[in-house]
Amino acid sequence: MAKLSISHHERVPGHPHRWHVHLHGRSEPVAVELPADERERLDLCDDELHALVPTALERHAAERYPDAEPAEGPYRDVTPEAPVRVLQTHFMA
Numbered sequence: 576m577a578k579l580s581i582s583h584h585e586r587v588p589g590h591p592h593r594w595h596v597h598l599h600g601r602s603e604p605v606a607v608e609l610p611a612d613e614r615e616r617l618d619l620c621d622d623e624l625h626a627l628v629p630t631a632l633e634r635h636a637a638e639r640y641p642d643a644e645p646a647e648g649p650y651r652d653v654t655p656e657a658p659v660r661v662l663q664t665h666f667m668a
Contacts, residue, residue, distance in 0.1 A: 590608075
């Protein structure tokens with residue numbers, strides 16, 4: 576899979592482990608969430624975790640959509656109510 580074209584990401588206010596990741600060519604951001612039990616397993620501070628969100632999403636995409644091209648919109652069905660759930664393994668090298 577080609578790399579996702581991520582322009583930026585931001586924390587979702589009121590949700591400590593949820594972000595909006597903005598992909599080029601997509602009008603709405605992708606909601607990304609790290610479940611609390613997965614967060615507890617990571618030895619990272621919140622700033623380190625935040626910095627690694629784009630990498631985690633890319634790893635998630637490579638795992639879930641290995642043959643998809645970014646233009647096909649692998650995350651087109653993601654909504655704030657049903658975010659992409661990244662796991663601790665997506666944050667580890």
